Amino acid sequence: MKIKKEDVCQYVFDLVLCIPKGRVTTYGAIANHLGLGSPRMVGWALKQCTDSIPAHRVVNHKGVLTGKAHFGGTVMQELLEQEGLKIKKDQVQDFKTHFWDPNTAFNNTCDTKT
DNA sequence: GTTTTGACGCGAT
DNA sequence: CATCGCGCCAAAA
Numbered sequence: 001m002k003i004k005k006e007d008v009c010q011y012v013f014d015l016v017l018c019i020p021k022g023r024v025t026t027y028g029a030i031a032n033h034l035g036l037g038s039p040r041m042v043g044w045a046l047k048q049c050t051d052s053i054p055a056h057r058v059v060n061h062k063g064v065l066t067g068k069a070h071f072g073g074t075v076m077q078e079l080l081e082q083e084g085l086k087i088k089k090d091q092v093q094d095f096k097t098h099f100w101d102p103n104t105a106f107n108n109t110c111d112t113k114t
Numbered sequence: 115g116t117t118t119t120g121a122c123g124c125g126a127t
Numbered sequence: 128c129a130t131c132g133c134g135c136c137a138a139a140a
Binding site: 027031041042044045046049061067068069070 | 120
């Protein structure tokens with residue numbers, strides 16, 4: 001089963017929507033889970049996100065709000081604070097503690113490599 | 115049709 | 128700890 005790239009964006013959206021409140025994940029985790037092979041595809045898909053997509057929960061491996069610029073300023077940080085998280089200079093505090101791994105959450109639902 | 119950039123991540127030095 | 132390079136796919140110019 002090969003996932004269409006157009007569907008992949010939907011997978012990303014669904015995945016992001018499945019992120020528990022107060023939890024954050026990384027582009028690499030999403031890319032790895034969906035088998036995109038490249039974190040760039042995650043951003044590519046995310047760039048199509050709408051107001052219904054809590055993309056603010058998606059950060060890089062450092063917990064830095066990489067895409068906050070596309071949220072329209074500091075909105076992303078505000079949202080994360082609303083989630084109960086703490087942001088310090090565009091970086092999630094205790095990011096590792098609040099890190100949400102899709103592979104662990106879904107228990108490897110989509111395994112591309114046999 | 116070709117080239118460059120793009121919400122990037124991660125490893126290595 | 129900081130900096131650099133690599134890989135990866137797709138869209139837009």
